[in-house]
Structure formats: structure tokens, C-alpha cells
Amino acid sequence: MNAKCYAVSDFEHQHQGALSFEQYQAMYKESVENPDAFWAEHGKRIDWIKPFTKVKNTSFNKDDLHIKWFEDGTLNVSANCIDRHLAEHADQTAIIWEGDSPDQQQHVSYQQLHDEVCKLANGLKKLGVQKGDRVIIYMPMVPQAAYAMLACARIGAVHSVVFAGFSPHAIADRIIDCQASVVITADVNRRGGKALPLKHNVDEALARDDVTTIKHCVVFNNDDKQLDLPSSQVWWHELTKDCAPVCAPEEMNAEDPLFILYTSGSTGKPKGLVHTSGGYLVWASMTHQKIFNYSPGEIYWCAADVGWITGHTYIVYGPLANRATTVMFEGVPTYPDERRIGQIIDKHQVSILYTAPTAIRALMAKGELAAQDSTRDSLRVLGTVGEPINPEAWQWYYEKVGKTKCQIIDTWWQTETGGAMITPLAGTTPLKPGSATLPFFSVQPALVDSDGKELAGEAEGNLVLKGSWPGQARSIYGNHQRFIETYFSAYENVYFTGDGCKRDADGFYWITGRVDDVLNVSGHRLGTAEIESSLVAHEMIAEAAVVGYPHDIKGQGIYVYVTPIAGTEVSEELTKSVRDWVRKDLSPIATPDMIQWAPGLPKTRSGKIMRRILRKVAANEYDQLGDTSTLADPSVVDNLIENRLNR
Numbered sequence: 001m002n003a004k005c006y007a008v009s010d011f012e013h014q015h016q017g018a019l020s021f022e023q024y025q026a027m028y029k030e031s032v033e034n035p036d037a038f039w040a041e042h043g044k045r046i047d048w049i050k051p052f053t054k055v056k057n058t059s060f061n062k063d064d065l066h067i068k069w070f071e072d073g074t075l076n077v078s079a080n081c082i083d084r085h086l087a088e089h090a091d092q093t094a095i096i097w098e099g100d101s102p103d104q105q106q107h108v109s110y111q112q113l114h115d116e117v118c119k120l121a122n123g124l125k126k127l128g129v130q131k132g133d134r135v136i137i138y139m140p141m142v143p144q145a146a147y148a149m150l151a152c153a154r155i156g157a158v159h160s161v162v163f164a165g166f167s168p169h170a171i172a173d174r175i176i177d178c179q180a181s182v183v184i185t186a187d188v189n190r191r192g193g194k195a196l197p198l199k200h201n202v203d204e205a206l207a208r209d210d211v212t213t214i215k216h217c218v219v220f221n222n223d224d225k226q227l228d229l230p231s232s233q234v235w236w237h238e239l240t241k242d243c244a245p246v247c248a249p250e251e252m253n254a255e256d257p258l259f260i261l262y263t264s265g266s267t268g269k270p271k272g273l274v275h276t277s278g279g280y281l282v283w284a285s286m287t288h289q290k291i292f293n294y295s296p297g298e299i300y301w302c303a304a305d306v307g308w309i310t311g312h313t314y315i316v317y318g319p320l321a322n323r324a325t326t327v328m329f330e331g332v333p334t335y336p337d338e339r340r341i342g343q344i345i346d347k348h349q350v351s352i353l354y355t356a357p358t359a360i361r362a363l364m365a366k367g368e369l370a371a372q373d374s375t376r377d378s379l380r381v382l383g384t385v386g387e388p389i390n391p392e393a394w395q396w397y398y399e400k401v402g403k404t405k406c407q408i409i410d411t412w413w414q415t416e417t418g419g420a421m422i423t424p425l426a427g428t429t430p431l432k433p434g435s436a437t438l439p440f441f442s443v444q445p446a447l448v449d450s451d452g453k454e455l456a457g458e459a460e461g462n463l464v465l466k467g468s469w470p471g472q473a474r475s476i477y478g479n480h481q482r483f484i485e486t487y488f489s490a491y492e493n494v495y496f497t498g499d500g501c502k503r504d505a506d507g508f509y510w511i512t513g514r515v516d517d518v519l520n521v522s523g524h525r526l527g528t529a530e531i532e533s534s535l536v537a538h539e540m541i542a543e544a545a546v547v548g549y550p551h552d553i554k555g556q557g558i559y560v561y562v563t564p565i566a567g568t569e570v571s572e573e574l575t576k577s578v579r580d581w582v583r584k585d586l587s588p589i590a591t592p593d594m595i596q597w598a599p600g601l602p603k604t605r606s607g608k609i610m611r612r613i614l615r616k617v618a619a620n621e622y623d624q625l626g627d628t629s630t631l632a633d634p635s636v637v638d639n640l641i642e643n644r645l646n647r
């Protein structure tokens with residue numbers, strides 16, 4: 001933790017209008033000591049139809065949990081992201097779309113964005129979609145994904161975007177959980193030079209007997225050709241053909257839901273986190289502007305997917321609320337080859353790049369190629385998110401991508417938090433490679449030990465947050481009790497993040513990773529329980545346990561221990577069939593990296609699987625197993641070690 005510290009003045013790019021560090025400290029103090037006054041002021045950064053008179057009404061006491069911000073204000077999120085910019089900036093580019101193929105691109109102005117969003121909003125109304133209805137969006141990275149989100153927001157429908165890499169099974173589960181009435185999808189998804197069929201996953205989900213709520217399926221034609229659609233489905237262009245490019249924005253209460261986004265937890269099925277309208281938008285827009293010191297009109301590229309919270313907050317809602325020009329990239333960083341990211345930066349003169357450590361490590365592994373054929377001189381700020389960034393990747397990002405001119409903004413946050421929480425502010429905060437640095441306004445991190453005792457000063461413990469912030473999720477859709485139990489019951493009167501964290505002598509925070517059974521694979525969050533339940537659904541598997549292990553590129557890899565049904569002969573084909581099964585059942589991102597067949601799993605005498613041992617064997621640290629005296633059958637461990645795969 002005695003890492004090098006970079007002062008703001010060490011970076012060539014200075015930041016006009018950035019707060020001084022002393023100003024940040026004073027504002028932070030005010031935001032914690034007097035949140036009502038602080039957010040009464042900053043809540044005005046968005047347009048309200050009826051201004052709020054109440055600011056904060058929150059309690060993290062599990063017996064009286066409530067989280068309300070700006071509760072008597074009304075607004076429309078899409079009007080904030082579009083209409084308010086039209087009077088003076090209708091022709092400014094809102095979205096630069098860069099296709100999978102380097103010769104495809106499109107500039108969408110704020111006026112065009114308005115017209116497309118309104119047409120689809122009217123189309124959805126024609127289909128009977130009303131305020132409060134749930135709409136599933138399963139789309140590739142095309143501007144229509146953003147139009148769909150904003151069209152829902154315009155009419156007060158609640159969207160739930162499902163990442164296009166997820167399986168029919170995952171789509172079906174989400175439709176059932178939120179009782180969606182409409183799905184918006186596309187025929188194909190282009191990635192890495194291939195046009196992959198997309199809609200057929202929706203078809204498979206809709207064919208299931210237990211999927212009963214969907215009344216309409218809208219299909220965007222993203223291919224050169226046009227399939228035949230069944231009569232139950234409608235092409236986007238047909239639906240919107242006669243729709244007016246004007247649609248009055250619905251007046252929404254600040255606490256009306258804007259979207260539901262599913263994310264994995266340590267147990268059970270993914271949770272549908274509910275984000276509401278007013279507080280979320282204030283948080284999205286304020287964090288986006290302050291963290292990157294963003295000025296309207298600058299070209300900004302968040303290379304995430306709209307299927308994740310990063311895409312929601314930092315491709316769509318935050319940037320558009322701030323009148324940004326936001327880049328949407330359809331493809332992958334390595335197609336046609338590793339030079340692509342640099343080429344996109346030069347082509348569109350990107351000032352701010354925001355990506356994930358796994359992408360940085362993947363480029364780093366390719367050597368010098370990534371930095372060839374581009375100057376990247378337009379870059380001012382480099383952001384990272386999704387997992388801890390190891391100091392080597394930080395240095396590479398800083399030296400090779402940013403040519404030592406740009407600050408590295410390492411933002412820690414979660415689907416649940418709505419926006420960035422522990423993060424440097426560009427031009428303001430000194431940096432230490434590998435540290436997410438200091439809290440954003442009103443964020444009050446604390447470290448606790450396993451008994452909930454708060455640790456002072458330099459310490460390591462479980463990261464909790466005291467007090468609320470406007471962007472936080474309000475509930476788990478359809479299961480508020482689970483929300484209370486997951487986040488507010490482990491420790492009293494605080495929000496539990498599920499992450500471990502260190503604080504150094506300067507008060508800087510260093511996230512160490514999840515302390516629960518959640519994996520972070522290439523920045524994607526996966527529950528071990530979800531993967532295990534998929535594995536045991538395979539006909540040859542009796543029992544399964546999944547753990548993470550350190551992986552050079554992905555951060556964590558997926559290590560699977562499986563016990564076959566008695567009498568099953570284990571073979572390479574069987575291993576492959578298990579791998580393919582999970583891939584198809586959940587998603588390619590959940591594909592196991594290592595599959596070890598084990599005649600038995602290490603259990604306590606009461607039958608609980610000892611994951612600690614499984615993690616150590618998977619990490620090839622089998623000489624550090626710790627206390628094994630509670631094992632029911634110690635010989636099981638010898639077998640695991642003997643057949644370990646990560647040597």
C-alpha cells in the first residue's frame with residue numbers, strides 16, 4: 001500500500017474548471033454533514049416538471065428501511081436527456097455509433113435522437129404499453145438500444161435490459177420475474193465480423209410454457225436481409241412507420257421506477273434491482289460530470305455494453321443528461337485486430353475513454369500492437385471500472401494508451417449503487433495505481449470486521465456504506481424482503497457492499513474483491529450458486545461446486561468441481577458436454593475454465609461444502625489449506641489435490 005502517489009500536476013493534461021483538492025474536501029464535508037442543503041442545490045442540475053420541496057428521507061435501519069430522494073418532485077428522464085438540449089443544440093451529435101465493421105458509423109444528433117425516441121414511444125403506446133409496464137430490451141450495441149431505453153422512460157414504462165450474451169433461459173427467467181409485456185430485440189448481433197442470430201434466443205424463451213406475460217415482440221432489422229416474422233412479432237420499422245416524431249413526456253414522480261436491472265448475488269437467482277427516476281438521474285449526471293470533469297460537446301467513449309449498469313449510467317443516462325457526445329461501439333476491441341481501440345479514439349477524437357481492466361489486460365497481452373497506427377493524442381482522461389485494476393495494468397494503461405499524459409480514473413461501484421462511489425475526480429484527486437482513492441459526495445465508506453465492529457485508520461475489512469446517496473437502488477423487484485436481508489441485515493444501519501477493502505494511512509481505499517460467493521470474471525458478475533444450479537441440471541452430474549481462481553486476463557477464472565452420477569464414465573467428451581451445457585444454459589461468459597471431476601467434495605460433518613479448501617486447490621495453493629479437522633472425510637482432499645488442474 002506504499003504505492004507511488006501521482007499529484008494532479010504530474011499529468012500533462014490539466015483540467016479546466018476542475019475542483020481543487022481543497023474544494024473537493026470542503027464539498028465532501030458539506031455533502032456528509034448537510035446532505036439536505038447539498039442535494040437541494042445539486043438536485044437542480046436536472047429539469048423538474050414540479051420542483052421537489054423535500055430532499056432526503058432515508059433510513060438504513062432494517063426494521064424501518066426507507067430510501068426516498070426528492071420525493072415530491074416530478075420529472076421525465078428522457079426529456080432531461082434529450083428535449084432540454086434541443087433549443088440550442090438540436091444539431092449537436094448525441095450518439096456516435098461505431099459499427100463492428102470499421103467502415104460503418106453513424107452520427108445521431110439530439111434532434112434525430114428525439115424523433116427516433118418519440119416514434120418508438122408512440123409505437124409502444126400503440127401496442128398498449130402504459131406507465132409502469134415492464135419492457136425487456138435484448139439488443140445489440142446499436143443506437144436503437146438507447147432509443148428503446150429512452151422511449152420506455154418517455155412513456156413511464158420500466159425497462160429491463162438483458163445483456164445480449166445471455167441465454168434463452170436467462171431471458172425467460174427475467175420475463176417471468178418482472179412479468180414483462182413486451183420484448184424489444186433485433187434479428188442479429190454483429191461481433192468480430194460475424195452476424196450472430198439474436199432473436200432466436202427470444203423465440204426460445206417465448207416458447208416456454210411458463211413464459212405467459214409477453215403480448216408483443218418488436219424486432220429491429222439489423223441485418224442486410226429480412227427474415228419472415230411470425231404474426232405475433234412486429235418489425236420496429238413497420239411499427240414506427242406512421243408514428244409521429246413527437247410524444248409528450250409522461251410526468252413521473254422522482255421515486256417512480258425507471259428500470260430494473262438483474263444482477264447476480266451469492267445465492268439464488270439473479271436479483272432485479274429497481275432504480276428510480278429522480279435520484280438516479282441526479283447521481284448519473286453529477287458523477288459523470290465531476291468524475292471526468294466533463295464539458296458538453298466533448299467526445300466521450302464508455303466501452304461497456306448497455307446490458308450492464310455501466311452502460312445504463314455512463315453510455316446513456318449520465319452522458320445524455322449532460323449533453324455529451326457519447327460513443328456506442330458495436331464490436332469487440334480485438335476486431336479486426338488489437339489496434340481497433342486506438343483507431344476509434346483517433347477517428348472520433350475521443351477525449352475520455354472508460355473501460356474495464358480485463359480489456360486493458362487483454363490488449364496488454366498482445367504487446368505493442370495495440371498502440372500501433374494511432375496517436376491517441378485527443379485523450380484527456382482514462383477511466384476504469386468493474387474489478388480491481390492491478391498496478392501493472394494501471395501502468396500500461398497510463399504509459400501505453402495515455403502516453404503518460406492522462407489521469408487514470410479508477411471508479412469503484414456496483415449495479416446497486418447506480419453510479420460511481422469511490423473514485424478520483426479528474427484534475428482534482430491525487431492517484432495511487434490500484435486504488436479507487438476517495439469517496440464521491442455523500443458516500444461514507446467504513447470498514448468493519450466480521451462482528452460488525454468498525455475499524456479505524458489504516459485497516460482492512462468488509463466495506464460498508466453509512467448513509468444514503470441519491471442513486472442507490474430502492475428495492476429488489478417483487479422481493480423487498482430479500483433487498484433488506486441482502487444489503488441491510490449483515491451489519492446494523494449500514495449498506496453492505498459484499499466487497500473487501502483496505503484503507504491506507506492517507507485514507508485512500510483499495511478494493512480487494514468480493515468477500516461473498518460472487519465471482520468477477522472479466523468484469524462480469526456471476527453467482528457461484530447460479531453456475532452450480534446449471535451444472536446439476538446436467539443429466540450426468542450429481543453434485544457441483546464452483547469457485548474462482550486468479551486468472552491473468554479475466555481477473556478471476558471459473559473453476560468447477562463436479563461429481564458424476566454413480567456409474568458414469570468420465571471422458572473428455574463428457575467434460576466438453578458440461579462446458580457446452582453451461583455456456584448454452586447461462587451464457588458464454590459463464591463458461592467454466594477448468595472442470596475437475598471429483599468422486600467427492602470436501603464437507604463438514606454437517607454436510608456443508610468447505611469452499612475455502614476448494615478455492616485453495618483451484619489457486620494451486622494446496623499447501624495452505626488451513627484447518628481441515630472438521631472434514632467428514634479427509635481423503636477427499638488428497639484426491640482433489642492429486643487431480644488438480646491449475647498447476
Ligand code: PRX
Pocket residue numbers: 263309310384385386387388389410411412413414415416436497498499511512513514520523524525
Ligand atoms: O467487486 C466489485 C467490482 O464489481 C462489483 C460490482 O459488479 P457490478 O454490479 O456488475 O458492477 C460493475 C460495474 C460498476 C463490485 O462489488 N468492482 C467494480 N468496480 C471496481 C470493482 N472492484 C475494484 N475496483 C473497481 N473499480
